[in-house]
Amino acid sequence: EDKVVQSPLSLVVHEGDTVTLNCSYEVTNFRSLLWYKQEKKAPTFLFMLTSSGIEKKSGRLSSILDKKELFSILNITATQTGDSAIYLCAVEIPRAGGTSYGKLTFGQGTILTVHP
Amino acid sequence: DGGITQSPKYLFRKEGQNVTLSCEQNLNHDAMYWYRQDPGQGLRLIYYSQIVNDFQKGDIAEGYSVSREKKESFPLTVTSAQKNPTAFYLCATVGWTDGSEGYTFGSGTRLTVV
Numbered sequence: 001e002d003k004v005v006q007s008p009l010s011l012v013v014h015e016g017d018t019v020t021l022n023c024s025y026e027v028t029n030f031r032s033l034l035w036y037k038q039e040k041k042a043p044t045f046l047f048m049l050t051s052s053g054i055e056k057k058s059g060r061l062s063s064i065l066d067k068k069e070l071f072s073i074l075n076i077t078a079t080q081t082g083d084s085a086i087y088l089c090a091v092e093i094p095r096a097g098g099t100s101y102g103k104l105t106f107g108q109g110t111i112l113t114v115h116p
Numbered sequence: 117d118g119g120i121t122q123s124p125k126y127l128f129r130k131e132g133q134n135v136t137l138s139c140e141q142n143l144n145h146d147a148m149y150w151y152r153q154d155p156g157q158g159l160r161l162i163y164y165s166q167i168v169n170d171f172q173k174g175d176i177a178e179g180y181s182v183s184r185e186k187k188e189s190f191p192l193t194v195t196s197a198q199k200n201p202t203a204f205y206l207c208a209t210v211g212w213t214d215g216s217e218g219y220t221f222g223s224g225t226r227l228t229v230v
Contacts, residue, residue, distance in 0.1 A: 004158075006158070010156075034219070041223045041224045042206065042221035042222060042223050042224060043159075043206075043221050045218055045219070048218065086156070088158055088159065090159075095166070103149065103161055103164055103174065104149070104159075104161070104208075104219065105161070105175075106151075106158035106159040106160070107158050108157050108158045109156070109157060109158040111156060
């Protein structure tokens with residue numbers, strides 16, 4: 001059974017802190033790992049990772065994938081109250097044959113709360 | 117504007133009733149998905165469709181049904197057989213948009229059983 005596990009499940013920090021969110025996975029087949037931020041409704045895309053060891057950065061956010069140890073981390077530096085959200089990790093599992101889009105299997109999410 | 121439209125935003129259902137959630141897209145994407153999200157949790161896959169007239173069960177398909185008669189539309193019916201239907205339902209597509217490939221989510225429908 002494909003499984004994606006995120007930790008911690010919730011996290012409370014103060015503005016200016018740095019946080020690290022974890023995502024580990026065990027899947028039958030792997031195409032990519034994606035991170036999303038969800039504030040109220042639709043998740044918004046943050047990063048797509050396909051190769052090990054290559055850090056992706058966007059402002060104060062960064063993420064890296066380790067395909068040998070089957071995990072990814074999402075770092076947020078100098079947190080702000082606007083970073084409060086659910087952070088979702090998902091693994092894209094291709095269909096047999098890998099010629100068409102597969103499905104996303106999500107972790108439980110990490111609820112991040114940033115206090116002023 | 118290209119995107120995904122889910123309707124209604126909020127839906128109330130009496131126990132024993134079937135309800136249908138709408139998902140329409142004008143992104144010309146082939147693949148469409150339905151996910152369910154319970155409070156404070158991640159998304160779980162209900163059904164997905166790669167092409168018109170074809171769909172597959174996801175991880176929690178029991179009590180749900182779908183159809184894919186048109187590329188633009190992928191409605192989800194929550195039947196009376198779904199024992200705990202109160203949840204947030206998200207529709208998604210995947211394909212090329214503005215030069216990059218990725219998943220696009222709708223704004224969701226919040227279903228409450230009363």
